Structures are given as structure tokens and as C-alpha cells.
Amino acid sequence: MEIEVISDEGFGGTSYESLFVEIMSDVGKAFQMEKALLVLKPEVPLFIFSVRLRSEPADKTIADVASIRTENDTIHITVTDERYEANILKELWERFGRGSVEQQTRFDMEVKGASEGDVGPITVASGEEYLKEIVGAIWRSMPEGIKNRHTFIKEQTITVVATEEIFEPHMLEEGMAYHMKMAEGGKDV
């Protein structure tokens, strides 16, 4: 993840850069981010945190995150993205019952009495939920007292503008300007 920090505060700027990386890694979102821009103006106070994701948040199906093959009347699933493993199991148990689903190893499962057409399109993570998690992670990395927040979302770019009390129009305009630059993917941000 590429990070750019705009701040007049020497210590604050450096420490928030590492704080942002640590928090995003803790919540498992760092690898999904292509670029982050942190604008820190504690003297106002105004904080703009903008991130550009590697891919647009979308629903994920079992076919997206696992390989599926059929042998006789049994479906074999090999999970390729471990993050979704718990959700895959949960969905399979709900639809086919625990007796029909067997987890053989950490990444391999079998489903009896199902077809690839039944299993492949099952949604295991919604794009909306994913977006919510990213916004939550950004909120978590922001200073605690900065509670008045506004979020801009455009395709892969999410920008949170936050201040302590009342939003003044110029704050939102500034936030929108950074958001647009990040959304365009400009390297001149």
C-alpha cells in the first residue's frame, strides 16, 4: 500500500502513517488498499482519510473464492481464499445441512447431494458488507474525538472527511477535491 500524508505536524504525520498501516493490517484490510491519502489538520480540526481499493467492492460467490469439482454425487471444494472459509461453511451448512457437508482439511470440503450449479453461485460476502468494514477501519484509524464524519464513495475510492463539531462548506469541498483526485488515480495528489 502506498501512503501519502499531508500534515504540518512532524510527529503527528509520521506516527499516523504507521498507525494507519498497523490498524489496517490488524483488521485485515491493508492488502486490499492500493493507495491511501491522509490529510491531517488538527489545528482546524479537519481530517481527510481517502483510500483507493485494488478492486471495486462486489458480492463474492463460492466460485470466486474456491475451486469446485464434481466426483460421482459429491462436490469437492478447495478454498483458495481463506478469509471466506468460515462463511462458505456457514452457507453450506445452512443450505445442505451439517450431515451433508464434511470438512476434510483446512481448505478442502465435500458436499453430498449437490451440484456445481447449486454451490458455485452461493454468495459468501456482500460488497456492501465489505464497504462497511473498510469505512469502519478508516473510522477506527481516525482520532477519537473527531466524531462528525462524512463519507464519499465512488467506485474503488472511499474518502472520509471528519471534524469535531460543525462541518463548514469549505471542509466538504476540500474533502471532495481530494476524493476526486484519488478516484481519478492521479499520481499528483
Added chain:
Amino acid sequence: MFEVLMYDGGVYRTEELIELVEDVGGVIIQKTRSSQMMTVTMSIPEEDKEVITEFCREIGGVVRPVPLAGTEIAVVGPTLGRHHMPHPICDIAEHLRRQGAITVVMGLARGRGKKTAQINLEERMIIDEYDAAIFSLGNFKACIEAKTDLFSEIRVPTILVAGPMPDGMEGKCEAVVSGVGRRASRMRTPPERAKLDEIADSVEMVLKDRKRLLDEDPLSIHPAEIKRLLEEYEPVNMCLRPAPVVLHLDGLRVKIGYDEHHEDIENMEIYGRRIGEICRLSPSKINDSSIIIKIKTRSEVRHEDSGREGADDP
């Protein structure tokens, strides 16, 4: 001269250690048992240090000097939210405990933010019950300088711990330690441990000044002597709270109810005087389940005695 040491080891033969400390004329300041492990903080005559150290080694424990023993310190953060807890506030509190202090962690109800941060009278009075307070603020100089009202009116010595070094702190706190702001992980690397040592050193220095002030007009009795007396009082002896009697530089905190027990304690006798005559008892501001005992200085006691004698004269 007395020296304060901490034994850290198993419970095996600790009763013998306690007897030995009492035999050499020392005092047990704190005794904390956790399962099969025991921590004993003791004040012993310097010339007997060798004997005590040798015995501790013999029973398989370690012994080390603890400069902050006999103090209770509050580590205060703007809130108890995850932005400030557990790092660095708990790291600081834990490090001070290793130096022998009893520490508590506090979060303010409305301490977050820059312009809206505030402390109320009740919080201030609670902090004033401790020997010293450490305020841990964040990473932005502008915010820290705007939040000095949080600690500028605290009466006990205050140490500010913050990321950048703020300006204009003269007269608002006793010491400032910079380089420790908001953190998302434990302070475990050598430079971070060195920062924790720096904080402990600042606390020690600030408390040394306080002790020097107390030496100018000494207390009428040492808090440890009242502690020894209180430990024989059944409600204290039966109290299940950790460290039921905590020493302060100028008194004690006793973790039993004020309404029920203050009269009994006031009427206890030590060196031929009632505790009520030489100490002030008040309920803790946290709730009424603790009693704060402030020991009067010798000059205060003498002044009150002479006032009483004057009133008794016909």
C-alpha cells in the same frame, strides 16, 4: 536508612521471609498473591539487605529495588476507548507497577477531541486522591496544547506523556515526557522500553520533590505503621479486594466502607493517641467503599494539641 525491595517468586516459605523482615525491624508494604506466585514489597534497614537478598535467593525468588513502592499513581487517558487503551496507557501502568507503585487506569468521561475536551470536578477530585497522575495524550501538538485544562488544576503532581513536545507547559504540569503518543501495539522494542523507563524516572523525580516537601514538616506517624495496625482490624483482614490497604506518601487508602467503619478506625489507638486525632478520614470520591486517610503533620498535631490545651485552661 531504609531501602525498599520487592520479592518476586513462589509462595514457598514466604511466611519465613515476612518473619525475617519483621525480625530485622522492616515493614511489609504490600503483599500480593496470585495463584502460587507471590510479590512482597518491603522496607528494610539498609544493613540487612544482604541477609534478605540471600534468603530470597535461597527460596527461589528474585529481589530488586523498587523506587516507587509505597505510592499510588493514576494513569489518566482522555477516554477508555480503543484509541488510547490498552496502549500506551496500560503499558505505562504496568511498567510503574514493576517499579513498585500501585497504579490505576482512568479514562475521562469527556476527554476526547480538541475543543470539546473537558474534565469535571468529580474527576479532578478523584485524581487528587492519588500521589501523582500521569496524563497520556495523543500525537498532535496543536491538540495537546489546547487540552492543558484537563490537568492544569490537578493538585497532585502531574506528568504529561505525549507524542510531540508541547510548548507552554510551564506551571501546568511537573514534567513532560515526549515520544509516546497514540499507539496500536505494545511498547516492546528497546527504544520503547527506554521511554517507559524515562516515564518512571520522571515519576520518581517528581515524587522525590514531594517527599522532600514532606520532610520539611514530617508526618506525625509513618503510613506503614497505621497499615500494620489496620491489618489486624477484622473487616480489613477479611477484605477480598486486591491490596485492601494501599500506602500513599501522606496517608493510606483502605478498601472498606466509610460509613460502616470510619468511627472504629478513628478510635483505634497508636502510640497512645487516637487515629482520629492524628489523621483525617474521608470517603473516597470514587464511591463510599474506600476510606482515604490523610496523616496530619507533626506541626499540625502540635498546633491542635496546643489549641485544645488552651481551651481546657480555666
